Amino acid sequence: MRTGIRAPVSTAVAIAVGFLVLISLLIPGLEDLRNQILNWAILLAAIALLLGLANLFQVHFNKVRDREKPVYSSILLVAMLVTFGLTLWQGSQGDVPKWIFNNLQLPIETGLMAVLAVSLTIAAARFFQSRSDLMGFVFIGALFIALLAAAPVFGLELPIFTQVVGPIINSLSISAARGLLIGVGLGTLATGLRILLGADRPYGG
Amino acid sequence: MSYQSSQDPEDRLPDWLKALRKRQSEEPKEEAKPAQPSQPPAAEGEDTEPTWLREIRERHRREQPTDEELLAEERALTDTQPTAPIKPLEKRRIETPFEPIELEKPVEKIPEPVSKIPDWLTLDEHGESSAAEETADEFTQPEKRTPAFADMEAEALSPGELPSWLQAIRPSETFPEEDNRSEEMLPSSEETAGPLAGLVGVLPAEPEIVQFGKPPVFSARLDVTESQARHAAAFSRLVAAEGRPREDLGRQVALPTRVLNWIISAAVFLAVLFPLIVQSQGTPRPEVDAVQFAASTNIFNAIDVLPPNAPVLIAFEVQPALYGELSAPAAAVLSHLLDKQARLVFISTQPTGPALADRLLQEHLSAAPSVATGDYVNLGYLSGGMAALRSFTSDPRTATLSAAAAVQNPWQSTSLLAVGQLRDFAMVFVITSEAEDGRAWIEQAGSSLPQGLYIVGSTQSAPLLKPYLLSDPPTLRGLVDGFGGATFYERLRNTDGLGRTYWDAFSYGLGAIVLLILLGGLYSRLIHLRPEKPAAQTEGKSA
Amino acid sequence: MPSDLLSQAGIVAAALLTLITLSYAFGDHPVFRIVLYLFIGIAAGYAGAIAIEDVILPQLVFPVLDAWNGVFQIAPADLIVRVVLSALLLLKLSPRAANLGNPVTALLAGVGAALAIGGAVQGTILPQVGAAVTTFNAAQFDLAMQGGHYGESIQVVVEGTILLLATVSTLAYFHFGATARGSQPPLRPIVVDGLAWVGSIFIVITLATLFAGVLLAALSALIERLSFLVGVANMLMGQ
Numbered sequence: 007m008r009t010g011i012r013a014p015v016s017t018a019v020a021i022a023v024g025f026l027v028l029i030s031l032l033i034p035g036l037e038d039l040r041n042q043i044l045n046w047a048i049l050l051a052a053i054a055l056l057l058g059l060a061n062l063f064q065v066h067f068n069k070v071r072d073r074e075k076p077v078y079s080s081i082l083l084v085a086m087l088v089t090f091g092l093t094l095w096q097g098s099q100g101d102v103p104k105w106i107f108n109n110l111q112l113p114i115e116t117g118l119m120a121v122l123a124v125s126l127t128i129a130a131a132r133f134f135q136s137r138s139d140l141m142g143f144v145f146i147g148a149l150f151i152a153l154l155a156a157a158p159v160f161g162l163e164l165p166i167f168t169q170v171v172g173p174i175i176n177s178l179s180i181s182a183a184r185g186l187l188i189g190v191g192l193g194t195l196a197t198g199l200r201i202l203l204g205a206d207r208p209y210g211g
Numbered sequence: 212m213s214y215q216s217s218q219d220p221e222d223r224l225p226d227w228l229k230a231l232r233k234r235q236s237e238e239p240k241e242e243a244k245p246a247q248p249s250q251p252p253a254a255e256g257e258d259t260e261p262t263w264l265r266e267i268r269e270r271h272r273r274e275q276p277t278d279e280e281l282l283a284e285e286r287a288l289t290d291t292q293p294t295a296p297i298k299p300l301e302k303r304r305i306e307t308p309f310e311p312i313e314l315e316k317p318v319e320k321i322p323e324p325v326s327k328i329p330d331w332l333t334l335d336e337h338g339e340s341s342a343a344e345e346t347a348d349e350f351t352q353p354e355k356r357t358p359a360f361a362d363m364e365a366e367a368l369s370p371g372e373l374p375s376w377l378q379a380i381r382p383s384e385t386f387p388e389e390d391n392r393s394e395e396m397l398p399s400s401e402e403t404a405g406p407l408a409g410l411v412g413v414l415p416a417e418p419e420i421v422q423f424g425k426p427p428v429f430s431a432r433l434d435v436t437e438s439q440a441r442h443a444a445a446f447s448r449l450v451a452a453e454g455r456p457r458e459d460l461g462r463q464v465a466l467p468t469r470v471l472n473w474i475i476s477a478a479v480f481l482a483v484l485f486p487l488i489v490q491s492q493g494t495p496r497p498e499v500d501a502v503q504f505a506a507s508t509n510i511f512n513a514i515d516v517l518p519p520n521a522p523v524l525i526a527f528e529v530q531p532a533l534y535g536e537l538s539a540p541a542a543a544v545l546s547h548l549l550d551k552q553a554r555l556v557f558i559s560t561q562p563t564g565p566a567l568a569d570r571l572l573q574e575h576l577s578a579a580p581s582v583a584t585g586d587y588v589n590l591g592y593l594s595g596g597m598a599a600l601r602s603f604t605s606d607p608r609t610a611t612l613s614a615a616a617a618v619q620n621p622w623q624s625t626s627l628l629a630v631g632q633l634r635d636f637a638m639v640f641v642i643t644s645e646a647e648d649g650r651a652w653i654e655q656a657g658s659s660l661p662q663g664l665y666i667v668g669s670t671q672s673a674p675l676l677k678p679y680l681l682s683d684p685p686t687l688r689g690l691v692d693g694f695g696g697a698t699f700y701e702r703l704r705n706t707d708g709l710g711r712t713y714w715d716a717f718s719y720g721l722g723a724i725v726l727l728i729l730l731g732g733l734y735s736r737l738i739h740l741r742p743e744k745p746a747a748q749t750e751g752k753s754a
Numbered sequence: 755m756p757s758d759l760l761s762q763a764g765i766v767a768a769a770l771l772t773l774i775t776l777s778y779a780f781g782d783h784p785v786f787r788i789v790l791y792l793f794i795g796i797a798a799g800y801a802g803a804i805a806i807e808d809v810i811l812p813q814l815v816f817p818v819l820d821a822w823n824g825v826f827q828i829a830p831a832d833l834i835v836r837v838v839l840s841a842l843l844l845l846k847l848s849p850r851a852a853n854l855g856n857p858v859t860a861l862l863a864g865v866g867a868a869l870a871i872g873g874a875v876q877g878t879i880l881p882q883v884g885a886a887v888t889t890f891n892a893a894q895f896d897l898a899m900q901g902g903h904y905g906e907s908i909q910v911v912v913e914g915t916i917l918l919l920a921t922v923s924t925l926a927y928f929h930f931g932a933t934a935r936g937s938q939p940p941l942r943p944i945v946v947d948g949l950a951w952v953g954s955i956f957i958v959i960t961l962a963t964l965f966a967g968v969l970l971a972a973l974s975a976l977i978e979r980l981s982f983l984v985g986v987a988n989m990l991m992g993q
Contacts, residue, residue, distance in 0.1 A: 015856075015857050016856040017860065019857045019860040019864065020860035020861065020867075022864070023864035023865055024865065024868040025868070026868075027864070027869065027872075028872060031868070032872075037606065040605070041605065041606060041609060042832070044595070044602040044865065046836065046839060046861070048598055048599050048602065048809060049810070049813045049836060049840065050839055050840070050858060050862055051594065051595045051862065052594050052595070052805040053810065053840055054843065054862070055802065055805045056802055056805060056806070056810070057846055057847065059798050059799075059801070077788070078787055078788065078791045079791070081788055081792055082791040082794055083795065084795065085791070085794075085795025085799065086794075086796070086799040087799065089795065089796045089798075089799030089800050089803070090798075090802050090803050091799075091803075093799065093803030093807070094806060094807060098565070098566065098592075098800075098803070098804050098807060101757075103800070104566065105760060105764055107563065107566050107796075107800060108570060109763075109764035109767050109771075110768070110771065111531060111563075111796045111797055112534065112570075112768070113768040113769075113771045113772045113979075113982075114771050114772075114790075115531040116531060116532055116535050116772075116975050116978065116979055117775030117776055117975075118532060118775055119532040119533060119972055119975035120535075120775070120776060120975040120978075121775065121776060121976075122972035122975075123720075123724070123969065123972035123973045123976045124479050124480075124976075125779075126965070126969045127475055127479060127727055127969070128472055128475050128476075130724075130728045130731070130965070131728050131731020131732065131734075131735075132731055132735060133728075133731075133732065133735070134731075134732050134735035134736055138736070141954065141958050144959065144962075145958050145961065146728075146732060146962075147962075148958065148962030148963065149728075149965055149966055150725065150728070152962060152963045152966035152967075153721060153725050153966050153970070156693075156721060156966065156970055157494075157694070157695055157717055157718050158495055159718060159725060160718065160719055161493055161494040161715065163495050168497075169500075169503070173503065175959060175963065176677075176963070177913075178916070178920055178956060178959050179674055179956075179960045179962075179963040180681070181678075181889070181916075181917040181918070181921045182920045182921065182953075182956035182957055182959060182960040183674055183677065183678050184678040184882050184885060184886060184920075184924075185921040185922070185924025185925045185927075185953070185956070186924060187675065188878070188882050188883060188886070188921070188925060189925055189928045190878070191874040191875070191878035191879040191882070194870050194871070195871055195875065195879070197867070198867035198870045198874070199867075201864065202864065202868065202871070208859075208863055209857075209862070209863045210852075210853070210859065472780075473780055473781075476780055479779075480776075480980070483973075483977055483980050484980055484984070487977070487980055487981050532975065533971060534978075535974060535977070535978025535979065536974035538978070539974075562804045563801075591808060592804055592808050594805060594808055594809040595809075597866065597869045601873075644971075650878070651873070653877050653878075654872075654873030654878060655869070655873050655877070657876065657877045658876050658877070669971045669974075670966075670968075670970040670971045670974070671964070671967040671968040671971040672967070674960065674964050674967050675964070678882060678885065679881070681885045682881030683885045683887070683888050684881060684884065693970060693971065693974060694974050694977075713974070713978070717974065717977060720973050720976065721970070724969065724973065
C-alpha cells in the first residue's frame, strides 16, 4: 500500500469536509454549515451525473465513428439526444417527455424485469446441475418453502407452508439478515473511516 | 465541450493520415500480446518442436477449452511427465501471473516483467531453448504458481484479462487466487537450491537467512476456508467474464437445452396468461391474521386513526422496472389515506419517481376527490442521493427542490403550512422497490422521526427491511410488500383492487414456477447419477 | 384529435416494445438489442435533462445570470464557491486537466463517507444490536412462568436462542481474522470456525428468501405486463 500523500489538497478537503459533516451530526448548532456543504454536494452530484452521460455519449460516438456496431450505438445516441433535448425544452412535465417516459421507457424497463422471472426459474431449475451438496439442498429447500408460503399454488392454499413452515423460515431469515445488516453497517463504518483518515482515496489521490 | 472539440480535428484529417493513426493505435496492442501468460509461444519457436508437441499445442490453441477443461488437461499432461525440469526460481517468477506487489526488497534480483520484454527478446529465448525445455515450460506452467486450493482454475484470471477497474479495487491478496506465502512455506513446494533441487517436500537446503523475498506475515492475512476461497475465485471469474464479448452465447447453448428453456418460458407465460384472460378470481385471499401480517396491520391501524387533513409525506422511491409490482400495494395504501382525507405530499430521490407517482395517481386513484382536483403536492425530484436526503430530513423547508415544484412554492400550500420539520408530518411513508433506498431513509431520517417510518415495498426488498421492524429503538413501524401484502390490505379494508385482480395470475404463475423448479431439480439429479462427468471427476480428485 | 392519436400510438408502441422485450425469454435477437439500446439512450437522456432542469439551472445557472444583472438570490461568496467547484469538476472532461477536479470529488467522497458513517451507526448498527440483545421475549417468558406454562417458557427460550444464534453466527461467518501459532498456518479460533459454519447455513437460508423475493417481484412484473397486453388485445378487438 502506498503511504505517501500524493494529493495533499484533495486528501485535506476530504478529511476536513468529512469531519465537519460528521461533527455536525453529533453537535447541535452546526446544521446551517452542514446544509451549506450538502447543497454544494447536491449541485456537484448533478454535474457528476452529466459527466457520466458525457462519457457515455463519447464512448458510443467513438463506436459509430470507428464503425464498431454503429447501428446500436447510433440508436442510443439519437434516443439520448432526442429525449434530452425534448425534456429540456418542454420540461419533465411536458407532454412529449411524459409520452416518451410512459410509452417507451416504462414498458421496456418493466418488460426486462418480467423476463427475469423466466431467467430465474430456469436458473433455479438447473441449480442441481452445478451444486448438489448440503448447502445446495438447504438453499433449494428454503427457496421452496419461501415460495410456497408466499401465496396459494394453482388456487390451492397450503396451510402447512403459509402458517407453519413459512413463518419459521421467515424468522430465521430475519435474524440472519440482521447479522448481515450489522456486518454491512460495520463495513460501511470501516470504509467511511478509512476515507476520513485518508487511508483510502477514491477521488484519485 | 472539450470531448466534442477533440473529435473535430480527427474528422478533418485526410484518409491516409487517419489510416496511419489507426495503425499506430493498433501497434501497441500487438506488442502487448506476448505479455499475456495465456498466449501461446511465438510461431518461430514451434519450428523446432517435435510433431507430437506441435499437435498438442495446436489442439490447445484450437479448442481454447473452458477453465475446467484446461485444468484437467494440464493435470493429465503433467502426470505424464516423469521428471519435472529444474528451473531457477527467478525464471518461474517472471511467468507467475500474480506477482505479490509487496516484493520490494528483492526487486533488483527479479527481472523485468514479461510485458516489458520486447518481442525480439522473447522470440529469441524460445528459439534458443531446446524442444524439451519448451515442452516443460508449457506443461509445467501451472506448477509455477502456488494455488491456494487444488481445484481452482487460476489461469482464467491472469492479470492481462482483468479489467482495469477490477485491478484497481482488487485488494492485494485478499482473494486467494495465489497464496502469497513464499513457495518454500508450502508443504508441496519444490526445493530450489542445492543437491535436492527439483524434489518436492524436502527440508530447505538453504538457511532462511539467505533466502530472499518478503517474510511471511501471518497476522495480516485473511483466513478463508477452501469453500470461501472457491466462492471468491468464482466471483472474480464472474466479474472478469463481464469484460469478454458474449456474441456467440446463443450458438453455444445446445439445442435440447434451448428447447427446454423454451418449454419453461412457455409454461410460465401460459400459467400467468390463463387466469388473466378468463379473469378468474377463485384463489383464496390471505386470512386476516393480525399476528402473521402484523406489519401490514400496523399500517392499517395507524391510517385508520388519522385525523382529516393530516399532512402525510410519501417518498416515492420506485424504479420503473418494479412499478408494475408496487402499483398494487401502493394503490391499496394510498387509497386508504385518501379515504381518510390525508393531504398527500410526494417527494423522490429517483429522477423517475415524480413521474411514476403522478402516473399511479392518475391511473388507479383518479376517482379520489383530491386527486381529481389536483389537491396534492409533488415536491418533485430531490437530487443528490444521501446528501439531499439528509438535507431534506434535517430541514425540509431549506432543501433544494426541483424547479417545477419550486415554481409552485409548495410551502405556501395548505398541505404544508403547518409543516416546519419532518416530524410535523403525521406519517411518513417510503414506497420503495429497493432495500437500499428504504435503508437510506431509515438511516438518514430515522433520528428525525420519533414516530417512525412506514414502508410499502417490493417483495425483493422485504427480506432486508423486515429486521428494522424489530429494531430497538424502533425505526420501522409497518410494512406492506408485494401482491401478497396488497391482497391482504384490500381484504382488511373489504375492497377489491389491483391485488385482487392479479392474485389468481400470481397463484398460477407461482405454481408453475414451483413445479418447473421441482421437475428441473429431479432432471438434474438424474443427470448427476451418470458417472462420466469430467468436472465431477476433477472435483473428486481434488477432494 | 391529435392528443387521442398520440395516446393510441403510445399504447401501440408500448405493447410492441413489451412484446419485443418479453420475446427475449425465447432467445436473443437483433430487434431486442435495438430496443435495449433505445432504452439506455432514453433513460440517460431523461436523467440528464432532469438533473439540469431541477438542479443545475436553479442552483447554478439562474443565480449566476441574476448576479450578472445585479440581483443576488444567494450570497456572493456562496455563489463563487459553487461556480469554482462546478468548473473544477467539469475539468474532469479534459484528460490533461482532470487532476484539477480531484479536490471536488474528494469533497463528495468526504461528505458521502460522513453521512454513511452517521447513518450506519444511528440507523442500523445500534438499533440492530439492540434488537439482537432483546431477542428473548422476556415479557412472554415471565407470563408463561407465572401461569405455570413451563412448556411455553421453554419454547420462548429455545426460540430466542435460535434467533440469537442466527444473528451471531452470521456475523461470525464474516470474521476472517486469524492468528499464527508457531509454525502452523494462521487459523481462526475453533469456536469462531464452528459458528461460521452454522452461520453459513443461516446465510444460505437468507439468500434463498432473497432469491424468492426477486423471483416473486419479477413474476409480479410479468403479470402486470401480460395484463397490459391482454387489455390492449381486448381494446383492439373492440371489447
